[in-house]
Amino acid sequence: MTEPLLEVRDLAVTFGSGRGWGGDRGRIHAVRGIDFSVRPGEAFALVGESGSGKSTTAKCVAGLQKPTRGSISFAGSPLDPARNREQRRAIQMVFQDPYSSLNPRMTIGAALVEILRVHRLAGSRAAAVKRAAELLDLVGMPRSALDQRPRAFSGGQRQRLGVARALAVNPSLLVADEPVSALDVSIQASVLLLLKRLQRDLGLTMLFISHDLAVVRQLCDRVAVMADGRIVEEGAVGRVLSEPSADFTRTLLAAATDLPPLDLDLDLDQDHRSPKRRSTR
Amino acid sequence: MSVSSSLSRTRVASWYERRSKRLRRRSPRGADASLAIGLVIIGAMMLAALFAGVLSPADPTRQDIPNALAPPGTDGHLLGTDALGRDILSRLLYAARTDLFVAVGAVLLPLVIGVAIGTIAGYRGGIVDRVVTGVVNVVFAFPVLVLLIALVFILGPGIPTIIVAVTLVSWVSYARLARDLVRRERSLDYVLAARVSGLPTWRILGRHILRNIIAQPVTFAMSDAVAIILFITALGFLGLGVPPPAPDWGTMIADAQPYFTTHWWLAVFPGLAICAAGLGLSLIADGLSQKWNAQ
Numbered sequence: 001m002t003e004p005l006l007e008v009r010d011l012a013v014t015f016g017s018g019r020g021w022g023g024d025r026g027r028i029h030a031v032r033g034i035d036f037s038v039r040p041g042e043a044f045a046l047v048g049e050s051g052s053g054k055s056t057t058a059k060c061v062a063g064l065q066k067p068t069r070g071s072i073s074f075a076g077s078p079l080d081p082a083r084n085r086e087q088r089r090a091i092q093m094v095f096q097d098p099y100s101s102l103n104p105r106m107t108i109g110a111a112l113v114e115i116l117r118v119h120r121l122a123g124s125r126a127a128a129v130k131r132a133a134e135l136l137d138l139v140g141m142p143r144s145a146l147d148q149r150p151r152a153f154s155g156g157q158r159q160r161l162g163v164a165r166a167l168a169v170n171p172s173l174l175v176a177d178e179p180v181s182a183l184d185v186s187i188q189a190s191v192l193l194l195l196k197r198l199q200r201d202l203g204l205t206m207l208f209i210s211h212d213l214a215v216v217r218q219l220c221d222r223v224a225v226m227a228d229g230r231i232v233e234e235g236a237v238g239r240v241l242s243e244p245s246a247d248f249t250r251t252l253l254a255a256a257t258d259l260p261p262l263d264l265d266l267d268l269d270q271d272h273r274s275p276k277r278r279s280t281r
Numbered sequence: 282m283s284v285s286s287s288l289s290r291t292r293v294a295s296w297y298e299r300r301s302k303r304l305r306r307r308s309p310r311g312a313d314a315s316l317a318i319g320l321v322i323i324g325a326m327m328l329a330a331l332f333a334g335v336l337s338p339a340d341p342t343r344q345d346i347p348n349a350l351a352p353p354g355t356d357g358h359l360l361g362t363d364a365l366g367r368d369i370l371s372r373l374l375y376a377a378r379t380d381l382f383v384a385v386g387a388v389l390l391p392l393v394i395g396v397a398i399g400t401i402a403g404y405r406g407g408i409v410d411r412v413v414t415g416v417v418n419v420v421f422a423f424p425v426l427v428l429l430i431a432l433v434f435i436l437g438p439g440i441p442t443i444i445v446a447v448t449l450v451s452w453v454s455y456a457r458l459a460r461d462l463v464r465r466e467r468s469l470d471y472v473l474a475a476r477v478s479g480l481p482t483w484r485i486l487g488r489h490i491l492r493n494i495i496a497q498p499v500t501f502a503m504s505d506a507v508a509i510i511l512f513i514t515a516l517g518f519l520g521l522g523v524p525p526p527a528p529d530w531g532t533m534i535a536d537a538q539p540y541f542t543t544h545w546w547l548a549v550f551p552g553l554a555i556c557a558a559g560l561g562l563s564l565i566a567d568g569l570s571q572k573w574n575a576q
């Protein structure tokens with residue numbers, strides 16, 4: 001068996017200090033000690049209903065949340081809370097809400113160039129702009145997006161831009177926290193397709209968070225099911241979805257919609273339409 | 282009379298809410314108009330202040346008792362003379378220098394200091410935030426006039442004293458406003474994304490968060506400038522303001538008190554100058570916040 005790329009051991013996150021009068025009652029145990037590992041090149045899904053601790057886990061992996069307990073190892077070495085630039089670069093994240101995950105006052109180009117320059121991934125400004133344009137090609141966005149601000153784009157387009165930002169630093173692990181659940185169903189497929197293709201073409205490893213098992217079936221290899229801060233079931237996607245052992249997984253399955261398998265050769269550029277929300281200026 | 286000391290947190294917040302609600306209803310074209318008119322008024326006043334030496338028909342401090350209380354239009358005194366026979370137009374122009382300078386200084390310093398402290402407190406949270414919030418609350422509760430009188434004793438009366446005193450008191454309004462805005466902003470996904478991207482903290486604060494929150498403090502500063510000009514006026518009344526014979530609008534009105542009913546021009550012209558400055562600054566504030574809201 002190959003060495004895991006990401007290894008999470010006994011991860012727990014508790015919110016609220018627990019100090020003061022309420023004692024333990026004031027605390028929220030978002031994650032109660034979970035273990036899982038993600039192998040290089042695979043798409044690992046974390047599913048569960050709202051409030052089960054998926055985003056909290058994702059944030060810990062991305063270095064946005066300090067674990068209360070437990071350890072996270074990456075490529076064999078433990079990550080400490082204050083990650084160095086190289087460790088940050090290796091793990092990138094795509095967020096759920098495309099409307100808040102891009103800085104409204106920065107052009108797409110400026111945002112990408114800033115990241116490339118900070119990480120010294122481009123020798124000159126011109127090289128950075130060129131690389132930014134290539135990133136847009138990669139996610140199926142027109143290069144004219146470089147000079148535009150986020151408000152010029154629809155939700156699906158913004159999510160592609162979010163993916164481009166995450167890929168700017170050549171990460172080896174992409175954490176995607178419900179990347180399509182804020183999008184129209186018609187647009188979801190094209191973003192999922194993009195992720196699937198990138199995973200194949202760039203050899204990305206993916207930690208994919210979802211509450212929808214149908215989406216997981218389309219995209220992922222293995223899945224862990226979370227409920228109330230714990231992992232209740234884990235295994236290959238085919239096995240877990242066809243013969244779930246936990247009652248909870250069965251409930252989730254019953255709620256899942258049926259989606260056709262993703263066709264990797266489909267035309268990617270199907271949601272280049274005018275933005276849904278256009279701000280009045 | 283108080284500037285920011287009386288502006289409790291809720292007043293700042295509700296002031297901004299009311300303002301932005303009102304502004305949202307207006308047309309975007311109104312923003313450009315307000316901004317343009319405001320800039321013209323303030324620009325003209327700044328130019329007048331800058332070229333006071335050239336534009337003034339007379340020395341603003343030269344007394345000419347035989348020609349005291351001359352009405353507007355009198356030979357050589359377009360706006361008349363005051364009780365000591367000094368040319369009112371010249372005094373107005375030189376006063377613009379004093380008042381605009383004090384207003385700019387007493388607004389910029391607290392704006393910069395307050396926003397910097399508030400931003401760091403809001404982003405860092407924890408002990409830093411608790412200490413800053415504590416200090417802010419203490420300063421809010423402190424009577425500004427007591428502080429000012431103490432400072433006049435220490436530093437002596439004058440423009441620097443006023444600026445230092447106002448800064449010591451009013452940075453807290455900006456700190457509190459910026460702190461609350463940053464606390465809300467820092468949990469937004471674009472800030473988290475910037476952190477995941479590995480951007481240094483100073484860059485996240487300066488290039489990402491500050492750009493998104495600066496509109497409110499700057500807009501507030503414009504209105505605060507109006508309050509500060511009125512505050513200097515009040516100081517003039519109390520004899521704590523700009524020391525004579527340097528003219529300022531507030532002292533001119535205070536000096537005109539015995540003549541309010543008999544010689545209207547002594548108080549009306551400086552009063553108009555204060556109104557114009559206030560109007561210009563408010564228009565700029567309106568235009569700016571409307572433009573920012575539209576983005």
Ligand SMILES: Nc1ncnc2c1ncn2[C@@H]1O[C@H](COP(=O)(O)OP(=O)(O)OP(=O)(O)O)[C@@H](O)[C@H]1O
Binds near residue numbers: 029048049051057
């Ligand atoms: N910063 C926070 N402070 C306090 N409680 C929090 C915080 N973040 C999350 N929680 C709580 O932790 C629990 C788990 O939240 P989390 O966001 O991880 O759930 P989730 O599985 O991602 O749910 P969703 O599907 O709604 O995104 C919830 O009860 C939530 O209210």
Ligand SMILES: [Mg+2]
Binds near residue numbers: 054055056177178
């Ligand atoms: Mg979530």
